[in-house]
Amino acid sequence: MVFTSLTFLVFAALFFPAFFLTRGRLQSLITLVASYVFYGWWDWRFMALLAVSTVGDYTIGRLLARTEATGTRRLMLTLSIAANLSYLGFFKHFNFFASSMAALLHGIGLEADWATLHIVLPVGISFYTFQSMSYTIDVYYRRLAPERDFLVFATFIALFPQLVAGPIVRARWLLPQLHRTRRFRWTNLFVGLEMIITGFFLKLVVADNISPFVTLNFQLPEAYNSLSLLLAVILFAFQIYGDFAGYSLIAIGLARIMGYKFPANFRRPYFSRSFSEFWTRWHISLSSWLRDYLYIPLGGNRHGKARTHRNLLTTMLLGGLWHGANWTFIGWGALHGCYLVGQRLLSDSARRAPMRLPVPRAAAYLLQVLAVFTLVSVAWVFFRASSFSEAMIVLRRILLLDDWHTSDLPLKFHLVKALALVMLLVAIEVGAECSTIRNIYFRSRAARTGGMLALLWLIPLAGSFAGAQFIYFQF
């Protein structure tokens, strides 16, 4: 079930009254059942995997509570991590590793007839396995008391707003909220609706209007000129932002209406002046997960420069692999790893050089933002392309600068509309980035009402209702 579908509208109309008319465990039970219905709408078989993952980690959590023996606790944790990674490995990465191994063996003259399986990827598996793993790791390190109530734990894993594409909400954050009965609050409704409307604007108006131009260019990059491909790459940066940040806002808004507070998942990432800042603004729930459960346990930056660089590269490579079983995602992760390492290699003074240029401070700021955006967009090429060679064709054709005729641009009306919407989005984000404007806006009821009305008019006027899926559903 997709948030942008009519089915979801019916689902929400049935769910919310039932949710607010009940109390205590019945409220949790209704949430759990609704979440499984929401998830099973794609394929009922997926529900079994979700249930297995839930029962497994709940049991391990309970077992961890009963023992103090370090060896046993470590074994329990290993079991939990191995089980979760095996779900991911089997459903998401088996075919990739099998075909890559066969290709490698073929390269050295050995023929291997590896069987590739027709595996249906369960929606959202990457998100809920990570959420579940964070629970057992936190319990193991005694940062969190094991959950006794299975109903609450199962609701924590399956809570429908964030089940399919995040944000990955930590157990420490969400479990305490799930223990309290949620009552209807007008404030929550208004704030939640504001987020949902903004999310729909980002998804239906911005992302889905950009999609046709980007898809066409990436389908057959040989057919389009440098300018067309360059625009497609820039637009894709905004498409994926609109798509994913839009989904996150809808999820956070739905949870807010229910009375749950989720942490923000995006904070205007394209205003970042460095790559480390970018990762504190983009997909925050994943980047902080990788930081806390991978980068820091690997040693973080505590054991010298070489180890820090290795840890950064490993974290980003695995972050890339988390997105999907394809060399393009590994390439994307590797590039971001290199960016982070490169940034560390540059001395502080070199990093601050733009600020020392004899240009106004705002221009220097803009220079840094543009530099980060450009390199992030280069990495997006690998993320979007269906193969490594396709990504290289796109980049090569852009760098050739061979043809900049606007008359050769495809889908001109789509392109003009997409560019206009991107400019509108940038204008909104500039306003939100400026604390004075942001404060004035959020303190003025009239301004907020006007803002919401403008977005509400834009959705029917410019939104795309072709039923496009959210990009991150594939992960």
Add this chain to the structure above:
Amino acid sequence: MRRSSPFLYLALLALLFVAGDRLGALALGHVVDASEFRFSRLHRGGLDNDILVVGNSRAVHSVFAPQLSRMLDCRVFNAAYNGMSGEVVEAIVKDYLEHNKPPKIVLIEVSDAVDSPVLVNELRLFARDAGPVHDLVRRFDPWNDVWATISHLYEFNNEMTLRALYQLHRSDQDWIMYDRPMTPEVLAHIPLNEFKNYHSRPESVAALRRLVSELNARGIKPVLYIAPFHPYFRKLVPRYTEWESALQHDLGADEPIFDMSQMFCANENFTDLLHVNIHGSRLVTAAMAERLRPIMAKIVANTASAAALSVPSHADTADLH
């Protein structure tokens, strides 16, 4: 937001939304109706053309109306549009006949192969009043009326609105592909299964047959044609010959189809496998003019003799007096 009654606030929000939506739609409606975009002009009425061109993008780019007009010394109006299926062609021609003076010839490109009448979503812009287009939109998009009731702005959510705004003060009859020609590099990268499902839908063909009968009944000459395909396209479409024969069989029984599909094969005349560019269009339009010249002459002669028969002679009028 919090101090006043939340119900009152929600009601005010809904009221403001509806008011802004209706006002915005009204303003946009005026702009679209006043545009020089082909469907705005067609829907506005008052056109008086000798030849009307309809069909999908292959008709948009293959017949260059200004050139045909010059060559035949008559008025030509191209009302073709990307993705126009048989059902849409039927509705558009009927809409034209309702609002404008009937043409002498309707030129129809018949190689439509879209899976569904996709253009219906676009045409809701001109479905605001009752008529053939409104009926078509209602038939294929029954939810349109529901959405349009909630938001009038929704009717303007399509490419046609953008085109109408772009063509606000200048005609789009010179709409043609100026793009660079097809290259072997592009040809090499076209997937072999790109057109494996290329076929004409029976419903679309049936609509064209109905239209041909209706035009004949009204005394308007329908001329059916197939615009050129790139030779590589014919290789990619499985059973291309059978597809073309079936079209000839289904549509050509009453009106033989003017088949230009293999008229030329040089890359320089195509912009992709389905569409000719400006060079190809010149050749197609010239060939079409040659084809239409005797038909036009015959129609003009028939009209003149009919007029002569219907106008009383001097002697007759003298008798009357």
